[in-house]
Amino acid sequence: MTPQEMERRIVRYGELKPCKTAFIDAHTPGSNQKENFTIIGAGVSESPDQHIHIRETPGFNIGAAGQPPKCRNSLHSHRTAEVFFVLKGRWRFFWGRHGTAGEVVLEEGDIFNIPTGIFRGFENIGTDYGMIMAILGGDDAGGGVIWAPQVIEDARDHGLVLGKNGKLYDSKKGQSLPDGVPPMPLLTDEELKAFPEPTTLDVVPHYVGRYWDMMALADRQPARVIGTEGMLRDRPGFEVELLGRGSIPETPYTTPSHEVLMVMRGHWKLSWQGGEAVLAPGDTCAVPPGLEHALVPSMTGEASLYRVRNTDDPAGPTHKLAA
Known part of the structure; x- marks a missing residue:
């Protein structure tokens, strides 16, 4: 790409x-x-x-x-x-x-x-x-x-x-x-x-989910926010994780799912075979399935982003409140 x-x-x-x-x-x-x-x-x-x-x-x-x-x-x-x-x-x-x-x-x-x-x-x-x-x-x-x-x-x-x-x-x-x-x-x-x-x-x-609680969970691995194993347990057709500086994958990775990156804090360098781009707070990036890519903060200081991936679950709630 x-x-x-x-x-x-x-x-x-x-x-x-x-x-x-x-x-x-x-x-x-x-x-x-x-x-x-x-x-x-x-x-x-x-x-x-x-x-x-x-x-x-x-x-x-x-x-x-x-x-x-x-x-x-x-x-x-x-x-x-x-x-x-x-x-x-x-x-x-x-x-x-x-x-x-x-x-x-x-x-x-x-x-x-x-x-x-x-x-x-x-x-x-x-x-x-x-x-x-x-x-x-x-x-x-x-x-x-x-x-x-x-x-x-x-x-x-x-x-x-x-x-x-x-x-x-x-x-x-x-x-x-x-x-x-x-x-x-x-x-x-x-x-x-x-x-x-x-x-x-x-x-x-x-x-x-409170930001600083999730950042504490993201100290060593991505904080699972929404999903079957998330802190907010739901299966609405997508899963959400919060990544911090300490939860970055050490090597490039691929996923069969669509992956959307939504930067919260800091600047992040997204690299793939063919190029790289820097994402800033408020930027949204749609990474296609199967693309090998890596993600690292490009500057020192606080860095966080939400990562959203589609799942096979129906686009509805699993914890719908009773009327």
Whole structure:
């Protein structure tokens, strides 16, 4: 593989292209400044304006959300896994029908394997622009977003209507639902009963990984974060590890799986027969199956990255909470 071919498989943090109209709450006060990024795969954006950096899906999707302080993402649910880690800032995640069932605050490097089938939202509670990176299960990311009813109602009051076809229509731009396309129906009270309301104690001990705990585990080998032997035991169609300076393979290696490298801290040199590249914090690299490669920090100091590989497990939860 030539350096040019590999560079096309690297999405640089400084070259990420945001979409500010990706979801139904794009005009809703408090949510109207967020930016959505689709890095690998089609993602779950409801807008045709969403830029996709790498379309090939390795069995999961990679995305990101960037938000200024006090900006929030509205309550929604997914049919498959949704995992976030904090790249920059401090974030509050909350969940439940009205966002009051439980919450947790995540710092930089922390990871949250959000239980499938609950309404969840998040907001930047830091003092600067923040960024969270996302891993979504499945090639099609579960077929889209399920919104809490009040989110759809609030959006309609501010000019955005979601069609049953999963596409957004903006009345502020003169758009309306096409003939034959009804609006997305609100979930009924009976349907809402299927969405659990877990408490903070139900969720945090089993679904949240703290960065410095994982870095301690990565002292001699990669810290297994999500997977059959991970600290957050789940099988959502992919596995996640955290690598630090002390857990680097001593020799080049290959894997039959797709491998996505997401740098958290430091600069890393990726080398393979044919070239090398340096990955910086926030960069995402899709290493193809079967490519022999090596990975080492290129500078002294703190170094960490998340490594994601596809598995043969279905793109769904193994620990879904009961309603």
